[in-house]
Amino acid sequence: TEACLKAIDGAGALGAFVHHTPDLALDQARAADARIKAGDAPAMCGIPMGIKDLFCTRGVPSQAASRILQGFRPEYESTVTTQLFDAGAVMLGKLNMDEFAMGSSNETSCYGNAVNPWRRGNDETALTPGGSSGGSASAVAADLCLAATGTDTGGSIRQPAAFVGITGIKPTYGRCSRWGIVAFASSLDQAGPMAKDVRDAAIVLQAMCGHDPKDSTSADIPVPDFEAMLTGDIRGKTIGIPREYRMDGMPEEIEALWAKGREMMQDAGAKIVDISLPHTKYALPAYYVIAPAEASSNLARYDGVRYGHRARLSQGDGITEMYEKTRAEGFGAEVQRRVMVGTYVLSAGFYDAYYNRARKVRTLIKRDFEQAFADGVDAILTPATPSAAFGLGEMADADPVQMYLNDVFTVTVNLAGLPGISVPAGLDRQGLPLGLQLIGRPWEEGDLLNTAYALE
Numbered sequence: 307t308e309a310c311l312k313a314i315d316g317a318g319a320l321g322a323f324v325h326h327t328p329d330l331a332l333d334q335a336r337a338a339d340a341r342i343k344a345g346d347a348p349a350m351c352g353i354p355m356g357i358k359d360l361f362c363t364r365g366v367p368s369q370a371a372s373r374i375l376q377g378f379r380p381e382y383e384s385t386v387t388t389q390l391f392d393a394g395a396v397m398l399g400k401l402n403m404d405e406f407a408m409g410s411s412n413e414t415s416c417y418g419n420a421v422n423p424w425r426r427g428n429d430e431t432a433l434t435p436g437g438s439s440g441g442s443a444s445a446v447a448a449d450l451c452l453a454a455t456g457t458d459t460g461g462s463i464r465q466p467a468a469f470v471g472i473t474g475i476k477p478t479y480g481r482c483s484r485w486g487i488v489a490f491a492s493s494l495d496q497a498g499p500m501a502k503d504v505r506d507a508a509i510v511l512q513a514m515c516g517h518d519p520k521d522s523t524s525a526d527i528p529v530p531d532f533e534a535m536l537t538g539d540i541r542g543k544t545i546g547i548p549r550e551y552r553m554d555g556m557p558e559e560i561e562a563l564w565a566k567g568r569e570m571m572q573d574a575g576a577k578i579v580d581i582s583l584p585h586t587k588y589a590l591p592a593y594y595v596i597a598p599a600e601a602s603s604n605l606a607r608y609d610g611v612r613y614g615h616r617a618r619l620s621q622g623d624g625i626t627e628m629y630e631k632t633r634a635e636g637f638g639a640e641v642q643r644r645v646m647v648g649t650y651v652l653s654a655g656f657y658d659a660y661y662n663r664a665r666k667v668r669t670l671i672k673r674d675f676e677q678a679f680a681d682g683v684d685a686i687l688t689p690a691t692p693s694a695a696f697g698l699g700e701m702a703d704a705d706p707v708q709m710y711l712n713d714v715f716t717v718t719v720n721l722a723g724l725p726g727i728s729v730p731a732g733l734d735r736q737g738l739p740l741g742l743q744l745i746g747r748p749w750e751e752g753d754l755l756n757t758a759y760a761l762e
């Protein structure tokens with residue numbers, strides 16, 4: 307813990323941590339020492355972690371990287387962080403992210419973006435650590451902590467993990483409690499670990515998940531010993547390669563990475579089969595209807611009354627002006643865009659044309675996966691992202707849809723509620739990390755981790 311705190315002090319330029327909690331960390335570390343001495347030391351005991359700012363942590367600023375939550379210190383602890391602390395984990399501080407987890411580059415954060423510790427060869431251009439869990443990615447990759455929590459609504463664990471060369475797993479929807487995690491799109495949000503390798507991810511996930519009566523969507527399904535399942539033996543497993551993920555204009559390096567992944571799986575004794583997930587091309591548009599719709603509803607609670615920021619009002623302003631001014635000042639441009647899209651697709655005249663249609667598409671996407679698994683596929687292998695990390699500011703003037711295209715390989719997994727993992731799989735020509743994604747059957751994170759282990 308002391309070594310991490312020192313590393314954090316020297317790494318301010320990375321912008322990974324947005325709130326520091328050194329006193330709490332040292333208290334927790336001392337308590338962990340005492341537990342170890344007493345012979346009661348679970349695997350997470352004394353492990354220094356960073357916590358994404360989306361998690362409510364008692365008495366510690368929890369702002370979801372938004373101005374609208376300025377000054378908010380929750381009086382309660384999220385279930386996931388409670389479980390981590392019960393297992394002996396140490397919190398070093400809160401990690402940077404895109405505002406309300408909306409973004410793919412960490413550039414929508416009210417704190418300014420975190421930075422990727424990697425560079426393109428000798429080029430000094432600062433690169434994005436990805437988003438929305440960009441601070442988590444940057445902190446783990448730069449050795450500021452041993453692991454971090456992330457959340458993933460459409461790829462926010464897997465894409466940043468791929469951009470910085472670490473491992474991140476989004477478990478099955480319902481595996482981790484969402485209680486005390488600031489809601490973005492409630493039917494898609496899941497927490498998960500970001501860690502240095504598959505074994506660490508398995509250990510941290512173990513501590514994070516489990517049934518929680520406080521979240522009605524949390525599943526009452528036993529949690530197996532994930533670490534014990536890491537045998538590296540995947541002989542006889544069937545790995546599906548979905549042809550619809552071979553997108554037009556996919557960079558050659560991504561193609562090559564995917565081919566290398568197939569070879570590694572084959573060498574480890576798995577059978578590779580071509581499969582079809584026919585509705586894949588509708589996933590991104592469906593996601594960018596459903597996620598904003600749910601977000602617009604979830605974000606209605608930030609009204610200047612209950613939490614955080616309230617705008618200064620002028621003489622004669624009524625409650626409507628208070629809402630308008632508070633939300634205009636408190637939310638950044640991307641969040642406002644999502645709220646507008648969301649309220650539009652939910653409005654009486656357009657509900658059937660957009661929201662209902664997107665929900666039907668979601669069902670078709672889910673069925674595509676069910677069919678593949680019914681046909682005997684154990685896991686599906688795809689690239690994690692369509693490119694390596696891009697330069698910060700590079701997308702500033704682009705159409706927002708350009709940024710949304712980053713999520714093309716990851717959103718299907720959230721729409722179908724499945725577990726997905728991103729593992730580092732090599733470097734591109736410029737020396738930047740690239741990730742492969744494996745998608746597993748629901749509730750079979752243990753198998754998925756073991757399959758990913760064979761790629762390490």
Ligand code: GLN
Pocket residue numbers: 407408409410437438457458459460461462463490597713
């Ligand atoms: N990049 C996606 C978005 O902006 C996913 C975000 C996430 O998973 N939280 O919605």
